[in-house]
Amino acid sequence: MKMRSALIVGGTGLVGSNLVKLLCDSEEYISVTVIARRSLAFAHPKLIVKVRSFDELEENDIEFADELFCCLGTTQKKAGTREAFEKVDVEYPLHIASLAKKSGIMHAIIITAMGSNEKSPFYYNRVKGKLEKELIALELSQLSIVRPSLLLGDRQEFRLGEKMGEWALAIFNPLLVGPLNKYRPIEADQLALAMKVIALFGKKSPVAIYESAELNWLKMPEPKKENPLLSEDEELFNWDKLKPEELIPLDEEVVFNKEKLKSFSVNQESK
Template identity: 70%
Template sequence: MKMRSAIIVGATGLVGSELLKLLCESDEYISITAITRRKLEYEHPKLTVKIRSFDELGEQDFDFAHELYCCLGTTMKKAGSRSEFEKVDFEYPLQIASLAKKRGIMHFIVISAMSANETSSVYYSRVKGKLEKELTALELPQLSIIRPSLLVGDRYEFRFGEKMGEYILKVVNPILIGPLKKFRSIEGKQVALAMKVIALHGKKTPVSIYESWELAKLEMPQPEQVVEEPISREQLFNWDKKIKEEPLPLDEEVVFNKSKFREIKEDND
């Protein structure tokens, strides 16, 4: 089995923290590096944490890795202004993707949004759509865009609006069927699992987009079990074949040499 290495940027968020634990406890990964702006509470022998200012990131901060998972994201309320929001949700991911390409990292996996559209009238969706367009223009070796719907799960910080939306969607989810199924909320743990599955078993096209309903279905494939056919009695006791087979020659070192034995005997006498 090929052992892999990964870099996670945004390991303190809902999906990033789940992904960090998942990869560290995975048999497929031998080394995980988290680039973060603050110290992590989680520790693991496979984990290396690099505390960095994202405004000062350079090539030297990125070692080789098979995948770089970008889980950065904020809210307008937390960012405080549009310029700060765009810095986290647009500028940093684009800068990190460019550095990853320079360092020879072959697969960039980024969290976007279900509503991403650069022509949207909604500011949040427009920023996410702009990010997807600019990342595609970078012509990365491989780009996987993750588009979850509303993320649910335990966050480090309380977000009232998202908690209200989470509660409402938990009630509404069962009746969202058919074309409306794509609006179902999705667990952060499931998105993290889906990102790992995409890294190991996903599409191999240069640019792939995964919608929320696809993410909800992804799971690690079960290892194939090799079933050995039982040996029949006829094969086990095929005496005719054994008789016809010529006996293998004995190693000359173990063949009894009478003349040599006689010489040794005479010398001893």
């Protein structure tokens, strides 16, 4: 597999920070560029951080990469107003995706949410559904939409609503089986891993949607063994088995006979 480059937007959040570390430590990626509103505490030789205002992003800020990972997202409470919320969750991702298309990035992997639907009775899901519709309309070369359920992990900020959801799901999680399995929460590091798997081995259709239940079990495939015909304990040749006492002695009749050679030489001279 060729070495890859990644562009991550939203690398300081819960999922984005996990994704940055994962890709930097990955053998498949040779460079990871992050566009963020503030610097990162994490550092790595592969990592390039561009501190930018998302209101002022220009075409030359988005350089070519194999994949764009968009992890932007906020809450209406933190944003303050619906307009500010939609700017972060819709306008910024759309603008970044359009710039990525111009720069030649072939694959965009973008987080929305479980239940995204522009006709949903819930405002949050309507906003995410609007984002998905507009992203699809951009006609990117390849678009992967990931729809996680409630995200679990250590956030830098405290979100009361999400904490209450975590406590409730901790109680009811064992009951979420069968059709209810899709409502199981997902760890942020697992979502980051799932996004990496999608980048490397995901569906090749122009638009692919990954629901939370699928994201929860996506893993990197096991590496192939160099010689599948041999077990781990076998060797091509075991030299220890070749012991001196096991060497077969030469047959005495086959040993070279010098007397016969003399006799042959005499007969030849007499002719």
